[in-house]
Amino acid sequence: MNVAIVGIGIHPFGRFEGVTGLELGAKAVRAALGDAGIEWPDVQFAFGGSLAGSLSGAEESSQADQLVAHLGLTGIQFTNVHNGCATAGSTLAMGAALIESGAYDLGVCVGFDKHPRGHFNAKPEQSGLPHWYGDLGFMITTQFFAMKINRYMHDFGISHETLAKVAAKNFRNGAKNPNAWRRKPFSEEEILESRMLNYPLTQYMFCSPDEGAAAVVICRADRAREFTSKPIYLRSAALRTRQWGSFEVFAPWLSTERGHSPTVDAARATFEQAGVEPSDVDVAQVQDSESGAEVMHLSETGLCADGEQEAMIQGGETEIGGRLPVNTDGGLIANGEPIGASGMRQVYETALQLRGEAGDRQVPSNPKVGFTQVYGAPGVSCCTVLTT
Amino acid sequence: MEVTKPIAEDLFTETGDGPRIVGSRCGTCHTVVFPKATSCPRCGNDEMDEHLLAPRGTLFTFTTQGFLPKEPYTGPETEEDFTGYALGYVELPGEVMVETRITEADVSRLAIGMEMELVIVPFRTEPDGTQVTTFAFQPVGSDS
Ligand SMILES: [Zn+2]
Numbered sequence: 001m002n003v004a005i006v007g008i009g010i011h012p013f014g015r016f017e018g019v020t021g022l023e024l025g026a027k028a029v030r031a032a033l034g035d036a037g038i039e040w041p042d043v044q045f046a047f048g049g050s051l052a053g054s055l056s057g058a059e060e061s062s063q064a065d066q067l068v069a070h071l072g073l074t075g076i077q078f079t080n081v082h083n084g085c086a087t088a089g090s091t092l093a094m095g096a097a098l099i100e101s102g103a104y105d106l107g108v109c110v111g112f113d114k115h116p117r118g119h120f121n122a123k124p125e126q127s128g129l130p131h132w133y134g135d136l137g138f139m140i141t142t143q144f145f146a147m148k149i150n151r152y153m154h155d156f157g158i159s160h161e162t163l164a165k166v167a168a169k170n171f172r173n174g175a176k177n178p179n180a181w182r183r184k185p186f187s188e189e190e191i192l193e194s195r196m197l198n199y200p201l202t203q204y205m206f207c208s209p210d211e212g213a214a215a216v217v218i219c220r221a222d223r224a225r226e227f228t229s230k231p232i233y234l235r236s237a238a239l240r241t242r243q244w245g246s247f248e249v250f251a252p253w254l255s256t257e258r259g260h261s262p263t264v265d266a267a268r269a270t271f272e273q274a275g276v277e278p279s280d281v282d283v284a285q286v287q288d289s290e291s292g293a294e295v296m297h298l299s300e301t302g303l304c305a306d307g308e309q310e311a312m313i314q315g316g317e318t319e320i321g322g323r324l325p326v327n328t329d330g331g332l333i334a335n336g337e338p339i340g341a342s343g344m345r346q347v348y349e350t351a352l353q354l355r356g357e358a359g360d361r362q363v364p365s366n367p368k369v370g371f372t373q374v375y376g377a378p379g380v381s382c383c384t385v386l387t388t
Numbered sequence: 389m390e391v392t393k394p395i396a397e398d399l400f401t402e403t404g405d406g407p408r409i410v411g412s413r414c415g416t417c418h419t420v421v422f423p424k425a426t427s428c429p430r431c432g433n434d435e436m437d438e439h440l441l442a443p444r445g446t447l448f449t450f451t452t453q454g455f456l457p458k459e460p461y462t463g464p465e466t467e468e469d470f471t472g473y474a475l476g477y478v479e480l481p482g483e484v485m486v487e488t489r490i491t492e493a494d495v496s497r498l499a500i501g502m503e504m505e506l507v508i509v510p511f512r513t514e515p516d517g518t519q520v521t522t523f524a525f526q527p528v529g530s531d532s
Pocket of ligand 1: 417431
């Protein structure tokens with residue numbers, strides 16, 4: 001893929017009284033434009049994503065294209081993307097494809113959201129499910145994560161202590177990230193002893209919905225130096241949905257024939273397209289909706305084999321100074337999850353790491369290859385490979 | 389006499405041999421789905437026959453619900469009396485893994501692979517006194 005990221009922008013994640021989601025999105029876009037040294041009228045197209053108002057049950061608008069009212073009515077092609085928790089990843093995949101097509105050579109991809117407190121209260125009808133499914137208390141994403149990791153722990157020997165170690169690492173990384181929401185480290189004991197929300201996952205192993213935004217300016221790779229001295233190349237971005245037999249959220253039933261997660265397909269396609277092996281990755285951001293998701297996504301993406309996580313995480317390999325630093329900005333656990341923004345935060349962090357500008361949390365070994373993965377309901381995954 | 393009604397029509401039924409949950413079976417590829425559906429997610433066929441699923445299976449995975457769910461949950465608990473419940477997927481061999489309430493909420497008494505059986509249990513009571521029932525699975529051998 002001949003696409004470069006030449007500008008990155010973020011609005012801190014957390015809670016911001018009196019600021020709308022659109023304002024958060026606009027601030028992230030302005031930051032990315034400033035980073036690329038361009039103005040909004042220079043932008044030829046945009047893809048934007050926000051899910052407030054649908055999955056989260058909030059009343060605020062989720063039309064990302066309303067950003068043009070904040071940034072300027074220049075008449076550009078602006079496409080709304082609505083792809084569950086993989087929304088931001090999808091904006092980037094679509095933006096990159098549009099540049100690859102030759103239609104345009106400079107665009108913006110943005111994700112933002114503003115969710116109310118507490119778990120998402122999705123409505124069954126919005127997911128094509130019968131009313132009784134919600135009535136009975138099955139319409140809760142955290143239950144799916146818990147059931148999936150419970151089985152995975154049984155099959156591959158992952159311990160409760162490893163789940164706690166993942167969360168402790170992400171809180172520790174978040175404490176070094178000025179844009180993170182949760183900036184207080186917790187010990188593994190505190191994490192294990194916090195309230196059991198959905199066995200085997202305790203309160204401090206989970207991320208929470210919050211507010212935030214992130215944006216990137218992308219362009220045709222051969223024009224990158226016009227905008228920055230440190231372009232980051234988007235080698236590939238792939239998006240896949242669930243196949244027969246995969247174990248997904250909001251499923252009244254699963255096939256008894258086991259299939260793999262859409263992340264397996266998306267990651268495989270991404271690495272193949274980039275011509276990069278998982279073992280080449282120097283820094284990775286994967287969807288850690290809770291600790292178990294980070295554990296399972298490491299193998300689903302091919303970054304390790306099933307069961308290897310136990311020794312890998314216990315041995316500190318996923319720490320910032322380790323062999324494969326994972327979720328260096330604190331991930332969803334420390335940043336929370338504004339759904340539309342989440343995957344773009346991963347790309348922002350990866351670009352920062354590859355530029356060597358990640359400050360206190362900079363991966364020390366001069367990383368050259370980065371990887372991101374977001375997963376969302378009802379079984380959609382998006383991965384990217386970025387290089388210097 | 390106590391009046392009861394199922395949480396949804398066509399979700400489960402009583403037979404001479406006890407309760408069964410109701411799914412569909414594809415006329416073409418024979419895939420079984422739950423609940424009843426009008427088309428097959430395996431082959432796309434739109435001719436599905438009603439199929440009563442097996443009342444016994446094994447526990448594929450489980451979790452607990454440790455906080456009171458928001459809407460659209462309509463369980464009877466309040467913040468004050470909510471004590472949590474268990475749920476999981478029970479594998480009905482050759483059919484489906486069905487997502488279900490589990491009557492046993494103590495995780496120390498649940499294990500992946502254990503034998504489970506279908507039961508119909510009270511879920512909540514309507515303002516007029518009607519008891520709403522639902523399907524659930526319990527470990528085989530426990531008291532119903
Ligand atoms: Zn079929």
